[in-house]
Amino acid sequence: xxxxxxxxxxxxxxxxxxxxxxxxxxxxxxxxxxxxxxxxxxxxxxxxxxxxxxxxxxxxxxxxxxxxxxxxxxxxxxxxxxxxxxxxxxxxxxxxxxxxxxxxxxxxxxxxxxxxxxxxxxxxxxxxxxxxxxxxxxxxxxxxxxxxxxxxxxxxxxxxxxxxxxxxxxxxxxxxxxxxxxxxxxxxx
Amino acid sequence: xxxxxxxxxxxxxxxxxxxxxxxxxxxxxxxxxxxxxxxxxxxxxxxxxxxxxxxxxxxxxxxxxxxxxxxxxxxxxxxxxxxxxxxxxxxxxxxxxxxxxxxxxxxxxxxxxxxxxxxxxxxxxxxxxxxxxxxxxxxxxxxxxxxxxxxxxxxxxxxxxxxxxxxxxxxxxxxxxxxxxxxxxxxxxxxxxxxxxxxxxxxxxxxxxxxxxxxxxxxxxxxxxxxxxxxxxxxxxxxxxxxxxxxxxxxxxxxxxxxxxxxxxxxxxxxxxxxxxxxxxxxxxxxxxx
Numbered sequence: 022x023x024x025x026x027x028x029x030x031x032x033x034x035x036x037x038x039x040x041x042x043x044x045x046x047x048x049x050x051x052x053x054x055x056x057x058x059x060x061x062x063x064x065x066x067x068x069x070x071x072x073x074x075x076x077x078x079x080x081x082x083x084x085x086x087x088x089x090x091x092x093x094x095x096x097x098x099x100x101x102x103x104x105x106x107x108x109x110x111x112x113x114x115x116x117x118x119x120x121x122x123x124x125x126x127x128x129x130x131x132x133x134x135x136x137x138x139x140x141x142x143x144x145x146x147x148x149x150x151x152x153x154x155x156x157x158x159x160x161x162x163x164x165x166x167x168x169x170x171x172x173x174x175x176x177x178x179x180x181x182x183x184x185x186x187x188x189x190x191x192x193x194x195x196x197x198x199x200x201x202x203x204x205x206x207x208x209x210x
Numbered sequence: 211x212x213x214x215x216x217x218x219x220x221x222x223x224x225x226x227x228x229x230x231x232x233x234x235x236x237x238x239x240x241x242x243x244x245x246x247x248x249x250x251x252x253x254x255x256x257x258x259x260x261x262x263x264x265x266x267x268x269x270x271x272x273x274x275x276x277x278x279x280x281x282x283x284x285x286x287x288x289x290x291x292x293x294x295x296x297x298x299x300x301x302x303x304x305x306x307x308x309x310x311x312x313x314x315x316x317x318x319x320x321x322x323x324x325x326x327x328x329x330x331x332x333x334x335x336x337x338x339x340x341x342x343x344x345x346x347x348x349x350x351x352x353x354x355x356x357x358x359x360x361x362x363x364x365x366x367x368x369x370x371x372x373x374x375x376x377x378x379x380x381x382x383x384x385x386x387x388x389x390x391x392x393x394x395x396x397x398x399x400x401x402x403x404x405x406x407x408x409x410x411x412x413x414x415x416x417x418x419x420x421x422x423x424x425x426x427x428x429x430x431x432x433x434x435x436x437x438x439x440x441x442x443x444x445x446x447x448x449x450x451x452x453x454x455x456x457x458x459x460x461x462x463x464x465x466x467x468x469x470x471x472x473x474x475x476x477x478x479x480x481x482x483x484x485x486x487x488x489x490x491x492x493x494x495x496x497x498x499x500x
Contacts, residue, residue, distance in 0.1 A: 052303075059300065140289075147293035154301035157438065162303075 042178045049166040053187050056159040060190070063152045064112055070148065071096050071115070074141055078122065081132045088125055092118035119145065156190045163187045213440075213500050216431035223424045224364065231371050231417050238378050238410055241403045266366050271322040271330055278320070280310035280332045291338060294347050295331070295354075302354050302436045307331050317341065317450050321353035322362055329357040341446055348433060348443030355432035361425045368418040375414035382407040415484075422486045430493055434500050444497040451490045 075089060095118050099111035123142070132138050167186045170179035178184075283291060292309060299306045307321070307329035314334040323329030331353045337346065356362060382403060434440045482489055 056303075063300075143289065143293065147297060150293075150297045151300055154297050158301050158303055 038174075039178055042175050043182060046166075046169055046175065046179060046182075046184055049162070049169050050184065053159070053162045053166050056155070056162040060152065060155040060159055063148065063155045067119075067145070067148045067152065068096060068099055068115065070141070070144055071119075074122065074145070077135070077137050077141055078126065078132065081129055085125055088118070088121050092122060160189050163189055213431040213434040216496065216500070217428060217435065220424050220428035220431065224421055224428070227417055227421045227424065228368075231368070231375075231414065234410060234413060234417070235371065235375060235378075237406060238375065238382060241382055241399075241406055266369070270324070270362075270366065271328070274320075274322045275310060275330060275332065278312055278332065280312050280330075283309040283311045283333075288338075290343065291333060291346070291350075294343070294350050298347060298351050298354055298436055302351075302358055304354060304358055307354075307357060309333075311335060311338070316453060317349075317446070319349050319353050321356040323357060324363045324366070325360065326357050329362075331357070340449060344439060344442035345446035345449065347437055348439070348446050351433035351436040352429050352443060354436065355429040356425070359425070359428060359432060361429065364425060365418075365422060368421050372411075372414045372418050376411045379407045379410040419484060419486055423488045426487050427493070427496065430497060431500070434497065440497045440500045444494050447490055447494050447497070451494075 071092060075093065079089065092115065095111055095114035099108060099115060102108040102111050123145070126132055126138070169175055170184045170186065288309070288311065291311075295309055296306055304326050307323065307326075308331075310330055310332040312318075312332055312334045315336040316334060317337040317340055319331065319333045319337055321329060321331045331350065333346075333349070337349060341349065430443060433443050437443070487493075
C-alpha cells in the first residue's frame with residue numbers, strides 16, 4: 022500500500038517537473054522571438070530618419086549629388102525588398118551610404134555647425150548603437166535559450182516537444198564590415 | 211576572470227553572507243529562549259520588521275530622491291543621457307527607468323527602486339560634464355545592473371536584518387539582568403550569550419557592508435555584460451579616483467547607493483572593512499582583466 026503511494030508521488034513530481042521545464046523553455050523561446058523583432062524596430066527607426074537627413078543636407082547647395090542619390094536608392098531598395106535576404110542587402114547599402122554622407126559632411130563647416138545637423142548626428146549615432154545592442158541582446162537571448170534546451174534534464178523535454186536551437190545573428194562571411202579597417206593617413210603628412 | 215565568472219562568484223558570495231546572517235539570527239534567538247524561557251518576543255520583532263520593510267518598500271525611492279535633491283532630467287541638455295539610458299536598456303532587456311540629475315560637481319550616480327518596473331536612476335551634473343560617452347555609458351550600465359540584479363531590494367532586506375539583530379541583541383542583554391539570578395543556568399553559556407549580544411550588532415553591520423561590496427563587484431561585472439566594453443567603466447572610475455570632491459547631499463543612509471563612496475579621504479584598512487564600496491583600485495583592476 023505504501024509502495025503505491027510512493028510511486029504515485031514520484032509520478033506527480035516528475036510530471037510537475039516536466040510542466041515547469043516546458044513552461045520555462047516556452048518563455049525563453051518567446052524572448053528570442055521578441056528580441057529578433059526588436060532589431061527590426063531599430064532598423065526601421067534608422068530608415069525613417071533618412072528623409073530628414075536628406076532635407077537638411079540638400080540645402081547646402083554643392084553637397085555631392087552622387088552621395089545623396091546613393092542613399093535614396095538604398096532606402097528605396099529597402100522599401101521594395103520582398104525577402105529577408107533582399108532587406109539585409111538593402112540595410113547594408115544604407116549603412117555604408119550613411120557613413121559616406123557623414124564623412125563628406127565633415128568638409129562643410131557651415132553644415133557641421135548647424136543645430137539641425139548636430140541633432141541628426143546624435144540621432145544616427147544613438148540609432149546605430151541601438152541596432153548593435155538589439156543584436157547583442159538577441160544573441161544573449163539565443164545563448165540562454167540554446168543552453169536551456171541542451172542541459173540535462175531539460176533536453177528530454179526539449180526533444181519531446183521539438184524545441185530546436187536558434188541561430189546567432191552573424192555577419193555573412195563576405196560582408197564588408199568583417200574586413201579589417203585599414204586606416205591610411207599617409208596623405209596627411 | 212571574465213564577467214560571467216565574476217557574476218557567478220559574487221552571487222555565491224552574497225548567498226553565503228545571507229546564510230551567515232541567518233545563522234547569527236538563529237543563534238541569538240536560541241540564546242534568548244534559553245535565557246528567558248519567553249516564547250512571545252518573536253511576534254513583536256516580526257511585526258516591527260514587517261512595518262519597517264513595508265515603508266522602505268513603498269516610499270524608499272521617493273525618500274532617497276528627495277534627500278539627494280534630485281530633479282527630473284528634462285530638456286535638450288539631457289538628450290545624450292536619455293539616449294544612453296535607452297540604448298543600454300535595449301542591451302539589458304530592461305524597461306526604461308525614470309531619469310534624474312543631482313546638482314553636484316562630483317562625478318557620481320545612483321539607482322533606486324525595488325524592481326525594474328518602478329526604478330529611477332540619478333546622475334550628477336559633474337558626471338555629465340566630465341565623462342565622455344563611453345565612460346558615462348559605463349556608469350549608467352552599472353546603475354542599470356543594480357536595478358537588474360534587484361540590489362536595492364537585497365540591501366533593504368539586509369538593513370531590516372541588521373535592525374532585527376540589533377533589537378533582539380538588546381533584548382537579550384536586558385533579559386540577562388532579570389533572569390540570571392533566578393535559575394541555575396550554565397555560567398559559560400551566559401558569558402557566551404553576553405559576548406554574542408554585544409558583538410552581534412557590529413557583526414551584523416559588517417556582514418551588511420560585505421554584502422554591499424559584493425553587490426558592487428557584481429554590478430561592475432553585469433555592466434560589462436551590458437556594454438561589452440570594460441574600459442568605459444574603468445576609465446570613469448579612474449576619473450572618479452582622481453577627484454577629491456566630497457558630495458554635499460550624501461548621508462550614511464544613502465552612501466551605499468552611489469557608484470563611488472561619497473565620503474572620500476578616510477583611513478585605509480579599517481575604512482575598507484566599514485565601507486559600502488570596494489576599494490576603487492581593486493574595481494579598476496578587475497575590470498581591466500575582463
